[in-house]
Amino acid sequence: MATRYVKEDLPPYLDSTSEPPPLFDGTTRLYTYYQCPFAQRVWIARNYKGLQDEIKLVPIDLKNRPAWYKEKVYPENKVPSLEHNNKIIGESLVLLKYLDDNFEGPKLLPNDPLKQQFAEELLAYTDTFNKIVYTSFKGDAAKEAGSAFDYLETALHKFEDGPFFLGQFSLVDIAYAPFVERFQIFFQDVWKYDITAGRPKLATWIEEVNKIDAYKPTKGDPELLIQAYKQRFLGQ
Numbered sequence: 001m002a003t004r005y006v007k008e009d010l011p012p013y014l015d016s017t018s019e020p021p022p023l024f025d026g027t028t029r030l031y032t033y034y035q036c037p038f039a040q041r042v043w044i045a046r047n048y049k050g051l052q053d054e055i056k057l058v059p060i061d062l063k064n065r066p067a068w069y070k071e072k073v074y075p076e077n078k079v080p081s082l083e084h085n086n087k088i089i090g091e092s093l094v095l096l097k098y099l100d101d102n103f104e105g106p107k108l109l110p111n112d113p114l115k116q117q118f119a120e121e122l123l124a125y126t127d128t129f130n131k132i133v134y135t136s137f138k139g140d141a142a143k144e145a146g147s148a149f150d151y152l153e154t155a156l157h158k159f160e161d162g163p164f165f166l167g168q169f170s171l172v173d174i175a176y177a178p179f180v181e182r183f184q185i186f187f188q189d190v191w192k193y194d195i196t197a198g199r200p201k202l203a204t205w206i207e208e209v210n211k212i213d214a215y216k217p218t219k220g221d222p223e224l225l226i227q228a229y230k231q232r233f234l235g236q
């Protein structure tokens, strides 16, 4: 696989006491939060395309946000956002395509129109997928989230020329990986439910995604995730 991967030291968070970076000085910056699954998508794409030198990570402490982030960078006040060519672009799925269209490196979308069409379908489902799963945490989780994981299992049968959604690794895998990572850990810990049981394609997909070098350094600490999700979704 044509992945160029450079191991890097992660910069520390900027918080309400931090000065802004020299904005719009020609540097390309990815404003991020290491624990955010949306920002993680763009981080993976940046790594996969080998853009560690071209795109600087600027982690924003979302719990103690610098005022200048909303005022001078991104009025939405969310991460991820990308500072590039004197403008700010937001929305993780938009950014995956933006990186692919505007930067060098391995392509995140194959040329095959059938695969591109399927990519759109799968990207359109990501919000529904997340909503079904997050909502399930409040009820009979394993049962209520089943249809969402079944959707992935079925989708993974579509192209047989590789273990990923479009056969080869693409932005569709990047869109789902941060969320599946979190859901797998949380279901196993709280409900002792293995989301891959009876879903062999999903099991292989997770194994293969875990081998992607660009993804590895973006993975969160499972213990911190469990703690944060228990507090947020189960009030514990």
Ligand SMILES: N[C@@H](CCC(=O)N[C@@H](CS)C(=O)NCC(=O)O)C(=O)O
Pocket (backbone or CB within 6 Å): 033, 035, 036, 037, 038, 039, 062, 077, 078, 079, 080, 090, 091, 092, 093
């Ligand atoms: N639809 C956005 C969602 C981004 C998002 O919700 N990011 C969260 C962190 S995981 C955030 O910045 N939250 C801050 C806030 O809502 O104030 C995307 O895909 O980029």
